[in-house]
Amino acid sequence: MPMTEKDVRWVKEPRMGFWEKLYVPAVVQGLGTTLSHLFGPRVTQQFPEERPRLPPNYRGVHRLNRDEQNRVKCVACYLCSTACPAHCIDIVAAPSPWPDREKYPESFVIDELRCIYCGMCEEACPVDAIELTTLFDLTGLTRREMLFDKEKLLSVFDETVKAGTDPVRTHRGRLGPASDTLVPPARLGPSGAVGTNASHPSDNRTLKERGV
Amino acid sequence: MAILITFIVIVCVMAAILGIDAYLILLERKTAAWVQDRHGPNRVGFDFGIPFLKRLTGGFHFWGLGQPLADGLKFFLKEQVVPDHVDKVLYFVAPSIAVITTLLAFAVVPFGSTPTPANPDAFPFVIAPNVDIGIVFVFAVGSLAVYAVILGGWASNNKYSLLGALRSSAQIVSYEIPLGLSVLVVAMLSGSLNLERIIAHQAMGGLFAWNIWFQPLAWLIFLAAAMAESNRLPFDLPECEQELIGGFHTEYSAMKFAMFFLGEYTHVITVSFLTAILFFGGWHFPFIAEPTSSYPGAAVVKLLVLFGKAVFFIFLIMILRWTLPRFRFDQLMSLAWKVLIPLCLLNLVCAMFVKHWSLSPWWLLATSIALFVGAGTLGTLLPSTPRKRVRPAVS
Numbered sequence: 230m231p232m233t234e235k236d237v238r239w240v241k242e243p244r245m246g247f248w249e250k251l252y253v254p255a256v257v258q259g260l261g262t263t264l265s266h267l268f269g270p271r272v273t274q275q276f277p278e279e280r281p282r283l284p285p286n287y288r289g290v291h292r293l294n295r296d297e298q299n300r301v302k303c304v305a306c307y308l309c310s311t312a313c314p315a316h317c318i319d320i321v322a323a324p325s326p327w328p329d330r331e332k333y334p335e336s337f338v339i340d341e342l343r344c345i346y347c348g349m350c351e352e353a354c355p356v357d358a359i360e361l362t363t364l365f366d367l368t369g370l371t372r373r374e375m376l377f378d379k380e381k382l383l384s385v386f387d388e389t390v391k392a393g394t395d396p397v398r399t400h401r402g403r404l405g406p407a408s409d410t411l412v413p414p415a416r417l418g419p420s421g422a423v424g425t426n427a428s429h430p431s432d433n434r435t436l437k438e439r440g441v
Numbered sequence: 442m443a444i445l446i447t448f449i450v451i452v453c454v455m456a457a458i459l460g461i462d463a464y465l466i467l468l469e470r471k472t473a474a475w476v477q478d479r480h481g482p483n484r485v486g487f488d489f490g491i492p493f494l495k496r497l498t499g500g501f502h503f504w505g506l507g508q509p510l511a512d513g514l515k516f517f518l519k520e521q522v523v524p525d526h527v528d529k530v531l532y533f534v535a536p537s538i539a540v541i542t543t544l545l546a547f548a549v550v551p552f553g554s555t556p557t558p559a560n561p562d563a564f565p566f567v568i569a570p571n572v573d574i575g576i577v578f579v580f581a582v583g584s585l586a587v588y589a590v591i592l593g594g595w596a597s598n599n600k601y602s603l604l605g606a607l608r609s610s611a612q613i614v615s616y617e618i619p620l621g622l623s624v625l626v627v628a629m630l631s632g633s634l635n636l637e638r639i640i641a642h643q644a645m646g647g648l649f650a651w652n653i654w655f656q657p658l659a660w661l662i663f664l665a666a667a668m669a670e671s672n673r674l675p676f677d678l679p680e681c682e683q684e685l686i687g688g689f690h691t692e693y694s695a696m697k698f699a700m701f702f703l704g705e706y707t708h709v710i711t712v713s714f715l716t717a718i719l720f721f722g723g724w725h726f727p728f729i730a731e732p733t734s735s736y737p738g739a740a741v742v743k744l745l746v747l748f749g750k751a752v753f754f755i756f757l758i759m760i761l762r763w764t765l766p767r768f769r770f771d772q773l774m775s776l777a778w779k780v781l782i783p784l785c786l787l788n789l790v791c792a793m794f795v796k797h798w799s800l801s802p803w804w805l806l807a808t809s810i811a812l813f814v815g816a817g818t819l820g821t822l823l824p825s826t827p828r829k830r831v832r833p834a835v836s
Contacts, residue, residue, distance in 0.1 A: 234834045250820035251813070253661065259764040267475045267760070275480070 283363045285395065288346045290364040291339050291377070292385040294357060294397060301383060302358035305332040309350035309359055317343035318350060337379040341367060362395040450568055458547065462706040463509035469759055471505075476763040482508045489514075519695035527692060528596040535593035536697040539586055539704030543711065546583040549575040549636060550714050553744035554724050557641040559732040565637060566744060575636040576624055576719075580617070583670065583711065586704060587613040590672070590679055593701070594689035605688025608770060609679035612669055615777040616676075620666035622785035623659040626792045627652050627719045630802060640723030644732045651722040655802045658788055658809035660720045662781050667716070669777075671708035674762035678770060709755060717750035780816065787812055 248254060274281060283289075294302045305322035323335035350359050362385060369375045377385075389395040467482065474481030483505040488494040523532065553566025565571070572578060587609060594606020628634050630652060631642040643650050653660055669676035680688035687693075690701050717723060724730055724743035734742075768776065791808040794800075 245821065247817055247821050251817040253813075256761075256765065260760060263476050263760050263764045266478055267472075269478055271480055272478045273480045 281365075283365070285363065285398075287363040287365070288348045288361040290341065290362050290367050290385055291344070291350070291382060292360055292362050292389060292395075293337060293379060293382040294360060294386055295383065300327065301333065301337075301379065302356055303334050303337060304330045304356055304358070305334040305337075306355065308353040308355060312349045312353035313344075314347060314349065315343050315345045317341075334379060337382065339377045339382065341375045341377055342372060357398070360395070360398060362389045364389065364394075447568065454547065454552065454568055455544065458544065458707055458710060459703065461710060462703050463513055465706045465709070465755065466512065466702065467505065467509050468756075469762075470508075472756070472759045473763060476760065481505065485511045513699075516696050516699040521696070522694045524597075524692055526598045528598065531592045531596035532692075533697070535589050535596060536693065536700035536704075538592065539589035540700045540707070542582055542585040542589070543704045543707040546579045547707065547711050547714075549578050550711060551636055551640060551718065551723065551747070552714065553747060554730075554740045555637040555640055557644055557732040559645065560735070564740070566740070567637065571635065571637065573633070573635050576628065576634045576639075576715075579636075579711065579715065580621060580624075583708065584613065584617055586708065589701070589704060590689045593693065594679075597689070597692035599692055601685045601687070602689050602691050605679040605685050605691075609672070609689065612676065612678060612773060612777075615774060616666045616669035616781075619662050619777060619781035619785050620670060622782070622789060623656075623662040623666065624719060626656055626659045626789055626805075629789075629792050629796060630655060630805075636718055640718055640725065641732070643722040644725035648722070648725075648727045651720065651725075653720040655805040656720065656788075656809060657806070658784065658813055660716070661813075662785055662788075663719070664716065665776075666781065667712040668758060668761070669773075671705060671712055673705075673709065673758055675765040675768055676773065677767060678773060709758060710751065713751040713754035713758065714747070716754045717747055721750050723747055784812055784816055 296302045304325075305320055307320055307322070310316070310318035310320055317340040319336070319338040319340075320334050321336040322332045325331055325333040327333070346361065348361055351361055364385070367375075390397065471481040484502055485505055485507040486498055486501055486503040487507045487510070488498045488500065489507065489511060523529070548568045549572045551565070551567040554563055555565050555567060555570075556563045590609040590613075591606045594602040594604075594609070597603070627639065631639040633639060633642070643652060668674075672679055678688075679685075680690065685691070690698055693701060724747040725732070726746045730739070730743045730746045788809065791812070792805060795802065795804050795808075
């Protein structure tokens with residue numbers, strides 16, 4: 230439909246008064262704003278010295294979780310590699326040496342360069358074996374180095390759990406303590422207590438009642 | 442002997458100006474960062490990644506003070522890209538004009554204590570002392586810098602560069618007039634075009650003889666016009682990154698680009714010194730730097746006073762850059778022709794009346810304020826923008 234004269238709305242510029250027409254007071258006011266920022270707090274993070282505080286659901290480097298007996302949790306079901314939109318997960322399954330599952334991954338390779346860090350593998354996994362960690366400064370000198378095999382992914386688990394940056398999020402389907410911190414403090418109820426079911430899906434109070 | 446002294450002074454001043462230019466670029470980047478709540482460059486110390494120097498300096502970062510040296514080194518070592526389609530001769534001439542003219546303009550600008558009637562034998566801290574057309578020389582040579590912009594834009598054979606050069610020529614031709622007219626009043630008050638005599642006139646009269654008391658309006662106009670002359674931000678239409686990529690220096694790289702920058706920052710230094718000299722008493726400061734003060738080291742104090750005033754105006758120009766948005770081209774032209782030039786002429790007429798009837802110069806303060814308020818009032822009465830015509834709809 231072509232535009233008609235009715236559709237055009239002319240917006241009139243607000244008329245400037247005497248004070249604005251002098252310009253200099255406005256410039257001085259602007260200089261005041263500029264100067265106040267000169268001495269204000271800095272927002273820059275001094276990166277290598279100062280590490281960023283990432284939310285626990287940050288999607289960084291993958292890890293393969295271990296179970297209570299230190300075995301790899303993965304059951305080689307291929308759901309993650311099927312879900313992966315970038316086709317970066319390569320699994321070779323073998324019959325499991327343990328009685329509690331049929332298969333286990335003989336080899337589990339993730340191409341970290343091909344990965345788009347969407348987190349769909351983590352969502353697809355039925356046994357919570359693959360998780361994304363908050364490690365973000367991933368570097369390497371060759372492409373080959375960036376192919377992470379099973380041992381490397383398990384060592385990422387060992388390191389991140391030891392460092393305490395990424396506690397195990399789920400424990401056989403039950404949410405672990407790491408899931409509590411997924412709720413930012415500002416979204417919690419007025420008590421501010423971590424670990425209450427303030428954001429639990431079964432909580433059917435309205436947002437206002439919860440004090441959000 | 443006199444020639445030897447002049448030669449030494451020239452070498453010192455040129456070295457000082459180029460060094461200050463380099464650090465002004467760091468100050469500019471730091472100021473930009475501080476205004477935007479950032480830290481600015483603070484990593485480059487004096488080791489430049491060389492292990493030996495790193496051991497010598499202990500790996501300390503010196504708050505980024507090594508940045509200008511690293512930048513300078515980078516400019517020298519970068520590849521000199523000369524595009525095929527440029528006019529080779531003019532392309533190389535333009536950046537040299539930018540540096541030569543701006544450095545030349547500094548020749549008559551005093552940078553320290555100068556003789557006054559109270560101490561006529563004082564050593565003149567100026568490259569070319571006692572030039573009677575001083576201020577005219579500064580503007581005559583300084584405005585040659587426009588050729589650098591125009592030739593650079595033309596020789597680049599690039600539409601963005603040409604548009605930048607075109608804007609620059611219109612802008613500089615327009616702003617020369619208020620610049621000269623505003624200084625004319627100061628010259629009338631001091632009775633001389635000689636910069637040393639202008640300082641002496643203010644210094645002999647004390648703090649309340651500084652021209653800023655009588656000519657605040659001329660100072661405002663001078664500052665605006667001088668910023669336009671040196672292509673600083675509210676008036677930086679010739680370079681204007683958003684519309685013209687880099688304007689006249691789009692096709693320049695490495696040292697040739699750095700020379701345009703040197704020219705711009707030298708211009709800023711000259712303008713700041715001129716502001717301090719013409720309106721704020723030069724090296725004069727009550728009690729510590731009087732014409733009669735003869736304690737040991739008085740010359741150094743006077744030099745530092747003038748330098749401090751100049752640095753203050755450099756800093757003012759820098760934070761004005763982060764305060765005011767860029768003018769539209771028609772706004773730029775109407776500011777010069779409809780506001781600054783009429784105000785300058787009226788101010789000049791007022792000064793003539795005051796001089797003719799030998800009235801107290803304080804009358805000029807009153808007339809300045811009256812003109813300023815009058816301009817504001819007139820601005821509210823006149824229509825601000827041309828009326829928009831609505832084209833009738835084509836059926």
